[in-house]
Amino acid sequence: MIHFENVGLRYGMGPEILRDMTFDIPKRSFQFLTGPSGAGKTTLLRLLFMSLHPTRGIIRMFDRDLSQIPRAELPMLRRRVGIVFQDFRLLDHLTTYENVALPLRVRGKEESSYRNDVIELLKWVGLGERINVLPAVLSGGEKQRAAIARALMDRPEILLADEPTGNVDPPMARRILSLFMELNRLGTAVVIATHDLALMDQVDARRMILTEGRLDIYE
Numbered sequence: 384m385i386h387f388e389n390v391g392l393r394y395g396m397g398p399e400i401l402r403d404m405t406f407d408i409p410k411r412s413f414q415f416l417t418g419p420s421g422a423g424k425t426t427l428l429r430l431l432f433m434s435l436h437p438t439r440g441i442i443r444m445f446d447r448d449l450s451q452i453p454r455a456e457l458p459m460l461r462r463r464v465g466i467v468f469q470d471f472r473l474l475d476h477l478t479t480y481e482n483v484a485l486p487l488r489v490r491g492k493e494e495s496s497y498r499n500d501v502i503e504l505l506k507w508v509g510l511g512e513r514i515n516v517l518p519a520v521l522s523g524g525e526k527q528r529a530a531i532a533r534a535l536m537d538r539p540e541i542l543l544a545d546e547p548t549g550n551v552d553p554p555m556a557r558r559i560l561s562l563f564m565e566l567n568r569l570g571t572a573v574v575i576a577t578h579d580l581a582l583m584d585q586v587d588a589r590r591m592i593l594t595e596g597r598l599d600i601y602e
């Protein structure tokens with residue numbers, strides 16, 4: 384589904400942050416992306432989300448060469464990718480419900496077709512009492528769970544999550560992990576960037592380990 388070949392990335396004239404990245408993310412796969420702080424996990428997720436372009440090498444996204452895809456087509460391709468940003472990126476003027484329903488609204492779906500699903504998912508992530516409030520009154524952990532619900536809502540082909548359990552307690556982290564596993568069982572490929580060893584130990588999944596700009600993969 385995604386293929387990187389000798390990909391390298393530098394910001395501006397700075398050093399190469401990622402080098403010689405050659406790997407695949409197969410359809411329906413489940414993997415953790417880990418490595419020390421500053422190793423480039425967020426940068427790699429941004430490449431996977433097509434919001435950064437590599438400075439060298441080839442990236443194939445959904446079997447197309449990214450360098451050949453016109454910029455105007457990228458938003459359409461990004462809709463096939465769910466992403467949970469480290470800083471959540473909820474829209475301040477929309478309620479929790481509206482934020483989570485947004486991907487479906489943007490697609491032009493009728494509210495009656497998704498309303499119950501949004502509410503059910505919000506209850507599942509423990510936000511049943513926070514459905515109609517604005518992000519400003521949510522705690523960090525609640526914002527994180529709203530961002531996760533939004534990324535899952537549209538059943539993406541691939542889900543990218545940057546430290547998705549960074550702001551929640553261990554029982555909620557396990558709940559979120561089981562939600563990702565359920566999504567994966569339904570066919571979504573999942574990439575979770577994390578430092579959380581206890582979280583990784585709960586699943587026998589592929590590990591992509593970044594160190595000093597290089598990637599090792601343990602199947």
Ligand SMILES: Nc1ncnc2c1ncn2[C@@H]1O[C@H](COP(=O)(O)OP(=O)(O)OP(=O)(O)O)[C@@H](O)[C@H]1O
Binds near residue numbers: 397400420424425
């Ligand atoms: N926009 C940018 N411009 C210049 N340098 C950047 C930019 N974003 C990140 N970097 C640098 O790239 C390197 C990798 O950063 P990145 O955020 O990808 O690491 P990370 O592994 O996600 O770190 P953490 O685990 O702390 O979130 C760091 O040295 C960082 O300072």
